[in-house]
Amino acid sequence: MREVKIGLCGLGTVGSGxxxxxxxxLAAINAxxxxxxxxxxxxxxxxxxxxxxxxxxxxxDIFEVAQNPDIDIxxxxxxxxxxxxxxxxxxxxxxxxxxxxxxxxIAEHGMTIFAQAEARGLMVCYExxxxxxxxxxxxxxxxxxANRINWLAGIINGTTNFILSEMDTKGREFADxxxxxxxxxxxxxxxxxxxxxxxxxxxxxxxxSIAFAMxxxxxxLFTDGITQLEPQDVAYARELGYVIKHLGIARQTDAGxxxxxxxxxxxxxxxxxxxxxxxxxxxxxxxxxxxxLFSGPGAGAEPTASSVIADIVDVARAMDSYPxxxxxxxxxxxSVIEPRxxxxxxxxxxxxxxxxxxxxxxxxxxxxxxxxxxAGISIEAIIQREQPAGERxxxxxxxxxxxxxxCLNEAVTHIEHLETVRGEVSFIRVEYLDxx
Numbered sequence: 001m002r003e004v005k006i007g008l009c010g011l012g013t014v015g016s017g018x019x020x021x022x023x024x025x026l027a028a029i030n031a032x033x034x035x036x037x038x039x040x041x042x043x044x045x046x047x048x049x050x051x052x053x054x055x056x057x058x059x060x061d062i063f064e065v066a067q068n069p070d071i072d073i074x075x076x077x078x079x080x081x082x083x084x085x086x087x088x089x090x091x092x093x094x095x096x097x098x099x100x101x102x103x104x105x106i107a108e109h110g111m112t113i114f115a116q117a118e119a120r121g122l123m124v125c126y127e128x129x130x131x132x133x134x135x136x137x138x139x140x141x142x143x144x145x146a147n148r149i150n151w152l153a154g155i156i157n158g159t160t161n162f163i164l165s166e167m168d169t170k171g172r173e174f175a176d177x178x179x180x181x182x183x184x185x186x187x188x189x190x191x192x193x194x195x196x197x198x199x200x201x202x203x204x205x206x207x208x209s210i211a212f213a214m215x216x217x218x219x220x221l222f223t224d225g226i227t228q229l230e231p232q233d234v235a236y237a238r239e240l241g242y243v244i245k246h247l248g249i250a251r252q253t254d255a256g257x258x259x260x261x262x263x264x265x266x267x268x269x270x271x272x273x274x275x276x277x278x279x280x281x282x283x284x285x286x287x288x289x290x291x292x293l294f295s296g297p298g299a300g301a302e303p304t305a306s307s308v309i310a311d312i313v314d315v316a317r318a319m320d321s322y323p324x325x326x327x328x329x330x331x332x333x334x335s336v337i338e339p340r341x342x343x344x345x346x347x348x349x350x351x352x353x354x355x356x357x358x359x360x361x362x363x364x365x366x367x368x369x370x371x372x373x374x375a376g377i378s379i380e381a382i383i384q385r386e387q388p389a390g391e392r393x394x395x396x397x398x399x400x401x402x403x404x405x406x407c408l409n410e411a412v413t414h415i416e417h418l419e420t421v422r423g424e425v426s427f428i429r430v431e432y433l434d435x436x
Contacts, residue, residue, distance in 0.1 A: 001030065004316040005040035007065035007096070009087060010077035011049040014101055014128070017301030018075065018308050019051040029309060033316040041065050050301075066091040073315050075308065076100040085109050088124075092116045097319060099311040101128035101304055107202035110209075110216040114329040121323045125311035130203045131156055131280040133303030134296045135310065140210045140284070141331035147286035149211040151251035153264075153433055156203040158278035158298040159187045159194035160226050160246040164263075165276040167234045168243060174229060186278055186299075196225035197246070197261040204248035207282070208259055212252060212340060213332045220342035224262035233355060233428065236397050237265050240353070240381060243273040244428065256341035258348050265353050265430040272433060283433055291434045346406035351380070351430030354398040354412070359420040360387075365396070368415055375411040377403045393422050399430070 006022075008015060022029060022039060030037055042053065043062035059065065066074055066087055074091035078084050081104050088098050088105070098117070100106065106113070106126050117124045127137045131154070140149070155161045159181055166177040178195065181187040193199045201223045209216045226246050237244050242265040251258040266273050271293045275281040280298025285291045297303035318326050330337060358364045365382065372379055378401040385395040400408070412425045 001034065001036040002320070004033070004035045004037045004319070005070055005072050006037060006312060007041045007043065007068060007071035007074045007091075008039050008077070009043040009062040009065050009075060010079070011042065011044040011046065011051065012077065012079070013301045014304045014308065015044070015077040016050040017305030018077065019056075021302055021305045021309060023051070029313060033313040035316040037312065037316055040070055041068055062087055063090055066096060067094050071096055072319065073097045073099060073312060075312065076102060076105075077308070081105050081108050085113075088113055089116060092120055092122055092124075095120065095122065097123045097125075097315045099125045099308060099315065101126070101308055103129040103199070103202040103206060107205045107216055107218060110206070110329075114334070117329065118323075118334060123315050123318065123326055124329055125315060126206075127311050128304045128307035130206050131282060131294070132158075132296070132298040132300060133306045134280055134282065134294050134298065135307065136207070136282050136294050137210065138310075139294060140207065141327055144284065144286055144289065145331065147288045149252070150285045150287060151249070152207055152211055152282060152284045153247050153249045153272065153431065154204070154207070154282035155245055155272060155275055155280050156207075156248050156282065156298065157194055157197075157200045157246060158280060159191065160197075160200070161276065161280070161298075162186050162278045163195070163226065164229070164234070164244055164246060167229070167231055168238065169276075171231050171235065173231060174227065195227055197223040200246065200248045200261045204250060204259060204261055207248070208250035208257065209337075210331045211250060211284075212257060213330070213337055214257065214340045215337055216330075220259065222260040222262065222345040226263050228426075229263055229428075232395070233353070233426065236355065236383065237353060237428075238268070239383070240265075240397070240399055241268055242266060242353070242430070243268050245272060245275075247272075247431070249431065253343070255347065256343040258343050260345060260348065263428050265351075265428055266433055270433050285434065346409065347404060349402050349404050351402050351432075352400045352408050353428045353430055354400065354408075354425060355427070356396055356415060356425040357393045357422045358396050358418075359422070360392060360394045361420065364418075364420045367418060367420065368396070368398075371411050371414045372398070372400070375403075375407045375414075377401075377407055377411055
């Protein structure tokens with residue numbers, strides 16, 4: 001067997017997982033790759049790691065790994081987009097193939113990195129950058145290569161899915177569940193990237209680029225988090241037959257490509273509605289195969305390590321073959337990757353869940369329904385909920401049929417100006433996702 005030497009940079013959660021899984025399953029990994037793979041050097045800056053490094057060749061300088069002439073594949077698991085970018089570009093300059101789990105790096109700098117790799121006849125693989133242990137990148141680039149992808153929608157952040165699952169099943173407050181998520185290690189001390197949808201937007205940008213042959217970019221991608229959701233909205237959604245999930249959605253339409261991350265009501269019988277806790281799931285709709293669901297652990301040391309090592313095996317198998325036979329970085333020849341028109345969120349059509357507080361008196365609902373009708377919005381359902389004794393205002397919940405968001409915004413503005421309505425009108429988008 002030919003030898004393939006790995007330079008592993010970063011021994012945090014994922015890096016330690018890669019080291020441990022490779023150590024445990026090396027015989028099977030080598031048999032599958034038909035190579036003799038070994039971790040020849042480890043670059044790490046910490047001592048308290050969850051793996052046995054007694055026999056490892058360790059350096060504190062990760063850039064030494066990228067310049068080591070014995071290394072064939074550099075595995076970047078340090079995170080971030082500054083030092084990691086320098087490391088990856090240095091590795092490519094020194095003729096190393098690259099494997100990374102860094103979604104922010106790929107989303108923000110992927111086009112530059114891929115161009116450099118192609119120019120030098122090298123591979124960059126990033127399966128673990130999206131949905132942890134779920135092989136969604138391989139599915140889109142290879143398994144569904146015969147298809148035209150129509151749309152995809154995914155729970156692609158485990159932290160937000162855990163929070164929403166707890167709010168749904170136990171009626172808990174957002175802040176309470178977030179604290180538990182931080183205690184369990186699901187959320188960082190600063191959870192902004194997760195709860196504001198930034199992490200999910202990086203992943204959606206990657207998925208959309210592969211699905212639609214468009215350049216990687218975050219520009220024009222609509223992003224909304226879950227911090228404003230209240231337990232009552234989760235409960236009302238259930239009453240209406242829906243579940244709230246934080247989704248990344250990409251769809252091709254005649255008007256352009258929709259790219260959006262936001263809380264979404266989905267029918268409780270839909271494939272994705274039952275995916276709970278920290279699990280991830282991606283639904284893909286394509287012209288030949290129809291709708292498929294890919295689900296599983298979206299994070300964690302060993303699930304993510306599984307995807308990293310799968311990339312190592314792919315590179316090891318192919319590295320001595322002609323580059324034209326390799327799977328392109330985004331699944332298409334770089335010559336056909338071209339910008340697409342992105343739709344403004346106001347032009348996107350969805351259903352809507354609307355909640356507001358209105359004075360409990362005759363004529364109020366007729367005023368609201370007239371405003372909706374004038375805006376061209378069809379109403380599917382209305383619920384009015386009694387408040388405690390003595391309270392003059394009641395909660396009103398409206399479920400609309402599909403309409404453009406700018407029409408909804410116009411109606412909301414008029415409803416909020418009614419003297420009989422108190423405070424702001426809350427709304428959440430609704431997607432049906434091939435209800436089964």
